[in-house]
Amino acid sequence: MNLTLKIWRQKSANDKGKMVDYKVAGISEHMSFLEMMDVLNEQLINSGEEPVSFDHDCREGICGSCSMFINGEAHGPVKGTTTCQLHMRSFNDGDTIYIEPFRAKAFPVIKDLVVNRSSFDRIQHSGGFISVNTSGNTQDANATPIPKHDADLAMDAAACIGCGACVATCKNSSAMLFVGAKVSQYALLPQGQVEAKERAQNMVAQMDAEGFGNCTNTGACEVECPKGISLSNIARMNREFLSGAIK
């Protein structure tokens, strides 16, 4: 198939950046979206132009590295998928495709489609941990009984790969789905109770300091999340935070 691509090009963090049109031909419907980008980049390299920079790593939908805001949606039009798992069969011959970086003040563009998501790391550092003795005296996994229901919910929250699609898609650039998932995965387990009070306080404080917007419960994040993280995690974070604040 032949496509017209409208891609955000930005030389560096300080460059103003603009949308640039490219044409690619002979794209197979079996290619992944990133493979299509590879074809474009080879074309650009062969003609002596600067290839388009984009983030990618595992290319199997688990690392959270690939981003891209494709045709107005984070990770493109298919729900529950990362960009690397999006295939060209989701598009038609002759389509025009908009490809932009994940946009938020807290995700500054480094180059082209690559954004700096280390604000997520700083939020994790502020509270996304538990204090356990790792000196080698490993406790038996079943020594602390955990209800299956809670273990499942914690696992669902921990499925978050921190890709930032929630922020990119939110009309307010809010990071609450990410932080909600990271708070929840510990809040649901007994091991997470030791730091429970400070965790939500500190992670939310860091989230606010990073300049993410406020949540207005549109639910867009939940729809666009490649891992299907539920909005109920945000409610749990709200509970953890509000109850922690009055303790």
Add this chain to the structure above:
Amino acid sequence: MASKKQGLSSIGRKAIMALTGFFLMFFLLQHLSINMISIVDGDLFNEVSHFMGTNPLVQFVLQPVLIFSVIFHFAWGMYLEYQNNQAREVKYAMYKGSANASWMSRNMIVSGLAVLAFLALHFYDFWIPEINVKYVQGDMSGMLPGADEFRYYEELVHKFAGQPIRVALYVISFVMLSLHLLHGFQSAFQSVGYNSTKYTPLIKKLGNIFAIAVPAGFVLVALVHFFNH
């Protein structure tokens, strides 16, 4: 350690929106109940209005709480919208909001400002004249000048009878209120941290009923007085 930001957190801010929202929804229900009386029994409407207008508990406890909630809900809503707008400095060339969120949830500022505009009309129509008569002129009797009956029902009817433009503005405003409530009702529960697989679907259904029935009730009152007089 996290750098603690001064002032209210983002979660505190949205909890305030939710709590003032809850109070305003409770107020809407109370206001509608009294308005409904006006289409059934004019005398009873007069008596209830006089009670609400002169009872010290209503006037000096509930009314200030209401005014506080109204101001807070509007001012914070606009402030949060500004802040949220700042959180994305460069906008997308293509943004498909309808792919993942309802129009209502994405346009709370639009429906909210429409309700604010309505409130200006409403204050001009009722609240300012009422405060003027009672507290500026000092007439707490609630009587029609030169007649032996209460003025409230007359005032209400006069605002709608033969006033198609005002009635139309009321209808449009309440459609906007309905759109606001379609998202706001269930959103308020989520904001204070309530989300359960058991009751959230019920809350959403109740929210839809509330968001349609309550504004429809206000519209009904306006239409009845428009067509009956």
